[in-house]
Amino acid sequence: MNTPSTPRLYHIPLSPYCRKVRLVLGEKRIDVELVEERWWEAGSEILRRNPAGKIPVLRMDGRLWSESQAIVEYLDETHPNPALMPDTPAGRHEVRRLCAWFDDKFNEEVTRPILSERVWKKVMKAGYPDSRLVKSGLRAVKEHIDYLGSLLDERKWLAGNALTLADFTAAAHLSCLDYISDVDWDRSNSLKDWYATVKSRPAFRSVLADQVSGLAPAPHYAELDF
Template identity: 45%
Template sequence: MRTLFHMPLDPASRAIRFAMAEKGLPAQLVEKRPWADEDGTLAAANPAGAVPVLIDEPPTGGEIAVSPASAIIEYLEEAYESGPLLPATSAGRAEARRLSAWFLDKFEAEVSVFTLRERVDKRLMRRGQPDYELLKAGADALAWHLDYAAWLLDQRHWLAGEKMTIADIAAAAQLSALDYIDFVPWEKFPPVKDWYARLKSRPAMRPILRDRIDGLPPPAHYDNPDF
């Protein structure tokens, strides 16, 4: 059966779950913490030792292990036509890919490693308290990214244009993970809040918002579309 190695609060894993649900592709979810891969199944599927990894049985037969998230997205688009994640035109595809990479890579490096990874991964790895200097740096970078998203959404209905694309999915995946730790100043960025409310209502996002980490409850507004 189609299987996704993931972590519940890992933004890239969330993006792939969201994308597969939009394409109508069910998958068995198996949680894999890279720092606790005792049996080596994660390293065997992805020598980089990171989630997400998609283990798929493509329509053309066989079994295939795909990673990282950017390669999974291209694979899904090529293997399954339903629920396209990318627009049809060259310019549209380039813009969706630019912003998908922006949120999967740039946002990750500038915001999530200093916030989510400090708050959540350190706790899961039992590595002590978060570093408040890093959290502050992440919060500052987050404000800049939210400002950029608000600027885009002033001109467009979705981040990369007039249709929802992988860019929205990647951004929503990041922000949903940060929202779990109540780190997103939604009230300061109304266009982003409105956009996120639209994404929260999508059936593809509902199961992701139902995930809970033991001992770390999300804020009350977390899975409420009218937040």
């Protein structure tokens, strides 16, 4: 049961930034009330909650928190068990580098063009997909898969030998694409095995239960062994 002190996350289901925060909240075993913030609709109060007009926004500890990376690092500092950042400067740098890789480069080249065209145009009733942008995203994702696979050939987790914020950031982006079956998991066994391990964690349960109205998930999406 939610209480007045229960954290509240303003989100949308297929946002990798919102999912990143949800996964970290789940890993930290912090109960949260999810409130869908359809920011493109009339009456949205997103600008009141975040003047930047961006989600997610987390209401917690008596205030509103914004920017997904800042939120998850705040959560890791205030709820240190389990720790999701390494204890060395070099280790923390590698985690932040990979988080930025996904939130900036991967998003620009892959997540945004594919989801914007194949999902959000439909949800927002904003026209038909631009196939050129979708094809560009699908070409780019192959290069990213190869790079991530090369990291995982040498490491247990993306940033090293421990689960970190980098893994949840990557899983957030990849899970959004996997909802519409746009990740070629057969291209890298290392990446496929890593994702199967991440998605089997209890933190992933609510994400795998997501449903977008009018857009059913891929048949394998919620399967832990795929």
